[in-house]
Amino acid sequence: xxxxxIEGQIADPSAGLAVLGLLQDATSxxxxxxxxxxxxxxxxxxDNPYLWSVDRGTTALGTSTPVTPAPLDxxxxxxxxxxxxxxxxxxxxxxxxxxxxxxxxxTFRWVSAxxxxxxxxxxxxxxxxxxxVTSPAVASTAxxxxxxx
Amino acid sequence: MRNPGGYGVWTGPGGVERECDTITCxxxxxxxxxxxxxxxxxxxxxxxxxxxxxxxxxxxxCMKHICGPCAKEGTCIPFEKKIEKQESDDYRRxxxxxxxxx
Numbered sequence: 001x002x003x004x005x006i007e008g009q010i011a012d013p014s015a016g017l018a019v020l021g022l023l024q025d026a027t028s029x030x031x032x033x034x035x036x037x038x039x040x041x042x043x044x045x046x047d048n049p050y051l052w053s054v055d056r057g058t059t060a061l062g063t064s065t066p067v068t069p070a071p072l073d074x075x076x077x078x079x080x081x082x083x084x085x086x087x088x089x090x091x092x093x094x095x096x097x098x099x100x101x102x103x104x105x106x107t108f109r110w111v112s113a114x115x116x117x118x119x120x121x122x123x124x125x126x127x128x129x130x131x132x133v134t135s136p137a138v139a140s141t142a143x144x145x146x147x148x149x
Numbered sequence: 150m151r152n153p154g155g156y157g158v159w160t161g162p163g164g165v166e167r168e169c170d171t172i173t174c175x176x177x178x179x180x181x182x183x184x185x186x187x188x189x190x191x192x193x194x195x196x197x198x199x200x201x202x203x204x205x206x207x208x209x210x211c212m213k214h215i216c217g218p219c220a221k222e223g224t225c226i227p228f229e230k231k232i233e234k235q236e237s238d239d240y241r242r243x244x245x246x247x248x249x250x251x
Contacts, residue, residue: 031232045162054180098180106161110180116154116173118180121232123239 002076004069007143008085009042013132018087020142021129023061024120025082032081033117034128036145039100040107043138047103051134054098054118057091057127064088072145079148081120091127104138117147150183154214157182174205175213178228181205 008020019039022032039052064084071079097118100108112118120128130142153170160166170183205216210225 095177095179097178100157102159103161106159109158109160110155110171111158112155112171112173113153116171118173118178119228119232121235121239123232123235124243 001147001149002079003072003145003147004079004081005072005143005145006067006069006083006085007141008065008067008083008130009139009141010086011139012137013135013140014137016090016131016133018055018057018062018064018090018129018131019140020067020085020144021057021062021064021083021087021091021127022120022144022146023057023064023082023084023091024122024124024126025061026124028080028082028124029122030080031122031149032120032128033147033149034120034144035112035114035117035147036110036143037098037130038107038109038143039102039130039141041104041138041140043104043140045105046136046138047105048136048138049134050100050102050104050132050136050140052098052100052102052108053096053131053133054100055096055129055131056094057129058094059092059125061125061127062087062089062091069146081146081148085142087129087131090131091125091129093129097128099133104136120146153183155180172205172214174216174219175208175211175227176215176219176222176225179216179219181216 206220
């Protein structure tokens with residue numbers, strides 16, 4: 001199964017808008033399995049608290065800048081799942097999967113063991129989002145690695 | 150812990166790292182950080198709401214780790230089953246729309 005990387009930034013995550021999202025549009029018919037999440041801030045270092053969250057989006061994809069998933073193996077074909085960053089309208093937020101309290105100076109990485117990935121069902125208009133629930137107005141970045149199945 | 154469901158790494162200024170294992174709830178996919186030295190309770194009744202067993206429990210039906218709220222529910226509906234139903238409902242809805250010309 002093909003593996004992909006998506007990476008996104010947002011200039012001001014303080015409104016709770018998603019930094020990065022893996023999106024299942026109306027035509028995608030493959031599952032996505034997120035197995036690696038990296039998050040951090042890229043602004044001037046300062047001691048500010050973040051509460052990051054990886055959430056499920058339901059029923060609508062919101063509004064974002066499209067991101068093209070990059071295959072980790074260049075021999076793989078382009079992916080069917082979509083991605084977006086710098087959301088201006090969040091999808092409807094559903095279940096909260098991962099909560100990470102973090103200082104602005106720190107970065108966080110979560111890697112799943114095989115079989116414990118965050119699964120995005122092959123159903124229209126679903127998403128998995130990385131967003132800061134609480135944050136300063138500092139440019140922030142997130143990366144997700146996922147597998148299409 | 151043996152057979153964790155994942156691994157979290159916090160890297161602070163100066164390269165200081167904090168690391169811990171995680172488990173992914175088999176019923177809802179919530180990721181739980183494991184405090185070093187703690188193990189999920191084998192009995193969901195012991196784990197639900199007890200801070201000493203805040204890691205959730207072990208579902209003895211699907212034999213997978215689950216989170217506290219799912220342990221408290223006392224039923225076994227694996228996440229795989231939930232998304233299979235979600236996908237079949239979505240497929241049926243799209244097929245109906247196609248048949249009706251929508």
